[in-house]
Amino acid sequence: xxxxxxxxxxxxxxxxxxxxxxxxxxxxxxxxxxxxxxxxxxxxxxxxxxxxxxxxxxxxxxxxxxxxxxxxxxxxxxxxxxxxxxxxxxxxxxxxxxxxxxxxxxxxxxxxxxxxxxxxxxxxxxxxxxxxxxxxxxxxxxxxxxxxxxxxxxxxxxxxxxxxxxxxxxxxxxxxxxxxxxxxxxxxxxxxxxxxxxxxxxxxxxxxxxxxxxxxxxxxxxxxxxxxxxxxxxxxxxxxxxxxxxxxxxxxxxxxxxxxxxxxxxxxxxxxxxxxxxxxxxxxxxxxxxxxxxxxxxxxxxxxxxxxxxxxxxxxxxxxxxx
Numbered sequence: 001x002x003x004x005x006x007x008x009x010x011x012x013x014x015x016x017x018x019x020x021x022x023x024x025x026x027x028x029x030x031x032x033x034x035x036x037x038x039x040x041x042x043x044x045x046x047x048x049x050x051x052x053x054x055x056x057x058x059x060x061x062x063x064x065x066x067x068x069x070x071x072x073x074x075x076x077x078x079x080x081x082x083x084x085x086x087x088x089x090x091x092x093x094x095x096x097x098x099x100x101x102x103x104x105x106x107x108x109x110x111x112x113x114x115x116x117x118x119x120x121x122x123x124x125x126x127x128x129x130x131x132x133x134x135x136x137x138x139x140x141x142x143x144x145x146x147x148x149x150x151x152x153x154x155x156x157x158x159x160x161x162x163x164x165x166x167x168x169x170x171x172x173x174x175x176x177x178x179x180x181x182x183x184x185x186x187x188x189x190x191x192x193x194x195x196x197x198x199x200x201x202x203x204x205x206x207x208x209x210x211x212x213x214x215x216x217x218x219x220x221x222x223x224x225x226x227x228x229x230x231x232x233x234x235x236x237x238x239x240x241x242x243x244x245x246x247x248x249x250x251x252x253x254x255x256x257x258x259x260x261x262x263x264x265x266x267x268x269x270x271x272x273x274x275x276x277x278x279x280x281x282x283x284x285x286x287x288x289x290x291x292x293x294x295x296x297x298x299x300x301x302x303x304x305x306x307x308x309x310x311x312x313x314x315x316x317x318x319x320x321x322x323x
């Protein structure tokens with residue numbers, strides 16, 4: 001029989017290099033750098049809710065950390081430490097050792113690329129559930145917040161939106177993509193990019209930021225609510241793949257672009273004076289950064305189509321309790 005402590009020792013225990021004390025005691029000990037604040041976030045991924053039961057374990061391990069790194073990116077924080085809580089079905093633990101090996105390999109591959117150290121967590125038996133808590137550092141008073149949007153700010157998007165939601169709808173058989181099309185979209189769903197360096201570089205350029213996890217309309221809406229501002233965006237300016245653009249006339253695909261979620265790109269607002277600097281940053285990091293709208297006084301979000309008409313969607317974004 002494979003015990004909780006066997007699992008930790010075989011797949012997740014490493015010598016602590018950044019923490020004062022890592023895995024193996026009742027709690028980890030960390031020392032924050034001088035003049036830094038701690039940024040702390042947590043996410044839970046539930047089998048059959050956030051991922052399919054037969055999901056590739058390597059990519060699942062990778063994504064379970066990527067979604068947390070994205071939260072650090074949105075704050076402009078440098079990720080430092082992470083805790084992992086795994087609820088594992090008995091049959092997976094006892095009869096599928098390769099799953100844990102692949103999951104931990106995917107998790108650590110991304111962790112190592114960002115110098116993030118796993119310092120603790122928990123393992124227990126039950127329906128498959130992955131909980132990750134991440135801790136990062138950001139200079140005191142410098143963190144990007146949702147509440148910082150200013151009047152006349154440009155609204156920017158990193159990368160492109162909608163591919164992950166489109167791939168998910170294909171997997172759910174709600175739309176049929178060609179093999180080459182699903183191959184182009186699926187990486188956005190399974191191994192999303194975490195824009196960590198971009199977030200840190202935006203601290204001196206942007207007024208506010210958020211990561212797009214629940215859909216552009218919902219997440220930009222959080223910035224507007226927190227900042228007590230209104231905005232308009234042009235749908236035709238929103239960056240998307242040729243695959244998504246091909247099917248964009250379908251209402252389902254339009255929802256993927258505007259409200260699908262699982263993008264893990266950054267949406268941020270910045271003063272117009274910084275346009276050239278942001279464009280230079282885009283070229284330097286080789287990350288597309290696209291202006292899609294503007295902040296104005298008032299409340300609410302207006303989405304315009306190519307003709308300037310207002311688009312109305314019933315679904316504003318992903319909601320864990322209605323999905």
